[in-house]
Amino acid sequence: MITGQNHIGFERSAKGAKLFKTFNPKLNIENSIKFHEASSEEIDNAVSLAWKAFQSYQNYSGERKGDFLNAIADEIEALGQELISVYCEESGLPEGRAMGERGRTMFQLRTFAELVKKGDWVNAHIDTAQPDRAPLAKPDIRKMMIPLGPVVVFGASNFPLAYSTAGGDTAAALAAGCPVIVKSHPMHAGTGELVASAINKAAEKTGMPDGVFSNLNSSGIEVGVQLVQHPKVKAVGFTGSIKGGRALYDLASKREEPIPVFAEMGSVNPVVFLPEALKERGDDLAKTYAGSVTLGAGQFCTNPGLLLGLKDSNLEQFVNTLSEEIVKIEPGCMLHPNIIGAYEMNKGKALAQQGLQMVAEYDQEVGANVARQAVTTVEGDTFLQNPALHQEVFGPFTMVVQCKDKEQLEAIIFKMEGQLTGTLIAKGDEASAYPGVIEALKNRVGRIIFNGVPTGVEVCPSMVHGGPYPASTDSRFTAVGINSIKRWVRPFSYQDWPDSLLPDALQNENPLGIIRLVNNQLTSESI
């Protein structure tokens, strides 16, 4: 049941005077429940409790943390239809998407549970002593990853489950041994509260310390600002706009003790279509991309907002087919009136730029908050000269840039801001004639895709979801996959430490049976 209260550890609390409601974009009405924005006192309580919880939770075994993560997945599943219904009411997204995203969320939790139960992730390194080494004896040094401290997670508007309350950031931080305080997304505060109750139920059932998780409601920026500035908060995870992510990064860097902010932000996800591929299967590609651009009403961070090709008849034909195909697709309801408002405004701003042509836009009657998908084109010269055209239009919008030659194509990619993904569409070994294009793409993105679509982010160890700024604030980390745990941990060395006082992962006997780098050799043997 949704109460509109905050979760401060295991307690519920509603001391704040500021109230807000979520919105049903499909029905175009406010939902009924009133949420209490967290007060300054409640924020401080949540962080202090997280700090206290950290003192014990940081040393919990992988087995215990894994049980907790699996229990969260179970409790989310046990929320049943209520969660699915509230998700749909607050997002306008269809039930199938809700079910799929719930499955992904549970998969992420269970994947991290498996990771920490297995235990190798701590990256244990052991260099044994050489007391007789000349001129100086070599000490025994052992290293492993340990958690940073309380982590604040900002939920994403476009993933109410998989990148919000119990999403990837939270799962990774809890797996690392960091308590989590979620600043709940105001657009899906009810979904957030349900998931928060599942997390705390799981925490109580599996004997986790009070404060290992808190969920704070907020409708403006105040709660987030206070959280990021709190001295006991040690890291921040964010998924959202460049403006929002950068503001948090700036706040965190100005602290007396700066803390890491991993913000996954905007991206137009350039796709390069090489001429032979367009010649061979331009129509199929156009159909595929009409689907990719409009998937989830274009509300994916990997949405292909920029299509690049060499100006010729094949590209022209591709644009024609893309235009025909995209208007056949039933337009989708966006998450919130603010989001569709921003979509229409940014689309308008782009079209106000000289040289950008609208070539297709859905023109049938649509319901409230439903986004009309659009295809635009522009010449390479114009695009190169006008940075306003490089801005993301978040939603079912794409821009086809017609480059005059290979050199211009390379120049455009080189000039682009950092991106989550880049895609190359080529026929056979056509790609090998474009080494400059591939190198340029590699320099600007976190993931390159061959003959595919950027939408769809597989959760696996090899995935990089992140990239050069502003795709993310620190390209050295990924927000998806098991390695995302690295955002919340630091290496720690023990020198000549007695075996009995070492954590299990570093003891001679290797009681966890994990793989360790011992004197430069990977092994799971004991010492």
Added chain:
Amino acid sequence: MITGQNHIGFERSAKGAKLFKTFNPKLNIENSIKFHEASSEEIDNAVSLAWKAFQSYQNYSGERKGDFLNAIADEIEALGQELISVYCEESGLPEGRAMGERGRTMFQLRTFAELVKKGDWVNAHIDTAQPDRAPLAKPDIRKMMIPLGPVVVFGASNFPLAYSTAGGDTAAALAAGCPVIVKSHPMHAGTGELVASAINKAAEKTGMPDGVFSNLNSSGIEVGVQLVQHPKVKAVGFTGSIKGGRALYDLASKREEPIPVFAEMGSVNPVVFLPEALKERGDDLAKTYAGSVTLGAGQFCTNPGLLLGLKDSNLEQFVNTLSEEIVKIEPGCMLHPNIIGAYEMNKGKALAQQGLQMVAEYDQEVGANVARQAVTTVEGDTFLQNPALHQEVFGPFTMVVQCKDKEQLEAIIFKMEGQLTGTLIAKGDEASAYPGVIEALKNRVGRIIFNGVPTGVEVCPSMVHGGPYPASTDSRFTAVGINSIKRWVRPFSYQDWPDSLLPDALQNENPLGIIRLVNNQLTSESI
């Protein structure tokens, strides 16, 4: 031969009007050579050349980069006695130290050469496709580490070789595939120029691209500021003061595209002496610590500046012996008049605080720039209440804090700023009675040492040299050991990429024979 010129890639250049000289602290006179500070144009040339070099160097094989690094070590050795003499003239440090540090520098270079020749460090992950997976086919995704781009390295005043021109930061960045621009330290510009010439000689001999390395002279902050703000610089390494490191961090965070700054800064390296240990061998410990505090005139980042114990007769005896022993040691010449000036000023500031007692100070006549080592004491209550006493006094200075009980000891550690190291001195299993002290230390440091001294930083995979702020600006990385390469790289994914276009590290056949995580199993087999 030292010319006073800058190295802009393979060219020498001296366009700047600003000249400066280095200083011989032992003789207390300026050295004769005039160095040309890099002009704004020269800085831009160096970065542009580095950017151009990056386009090819980033793809050089581990074998080639390893040859380059080994050649640098060879060329540094080939500088022979000239390097040792200039080092001593510019630092006042003894010849033995110069030789030792040269050895360490060469060892670091050769260690990174071995690392990149072996190749496993790229952390290759492969998840093969599952075309039949329901509901969605799983793509083939492969990930490895790739370099960030040109890196700026600020040399450390206290390590003219091992943490300067061809020191740990440079070796790690070149190994990663990043060109390096060194902002040479003004106090040892001659040593820097000699080493720079060795690096560029090695680069030419091994066929590296022009611009893979540049060395810029500077006497003030302007060169560093321009470098950190340059859009084509992608990361910064720094070793030095909190003030300097923080200033660079702030500049980098305010850029349109923020970049990572790894600054290794101040630390007082707390040492906790438990009572039984002091009772058993307090005199030996006092002798050992008299040596550690004065080693290298106290000019090590791991110098033990804060000694903590429970107030009793054993601690009193320890302080007495430490006082007697420390004044027996011949005082050392500091690196520069500015550094001894700061030492005396900071010592004076500390002693001006109420409650800090001077219990021993070297009082014989000393030469110019020679630092008088000092031992001070303070009550735990006083220390807890006065943050001015927590500041580092860089030099041969230490403060013994007499805590009234175990709880106060814990409280003091909890309140400390982040540190590079923490040390616990205990007898037998005495330590197991102090879990709170150990936990508190763990939270504040990057490395904990048992029954040893913090000075001496072993170069090995298990070493962490870094720690919570302000020990470093990002505790998630180390500045020493092979893992320090992680500061300069980012993960990068290839999705469904053709085998022939993949880098060697990710190809099916595994031509490099490296260890990879393939479908969650570590293996060096081909696919």
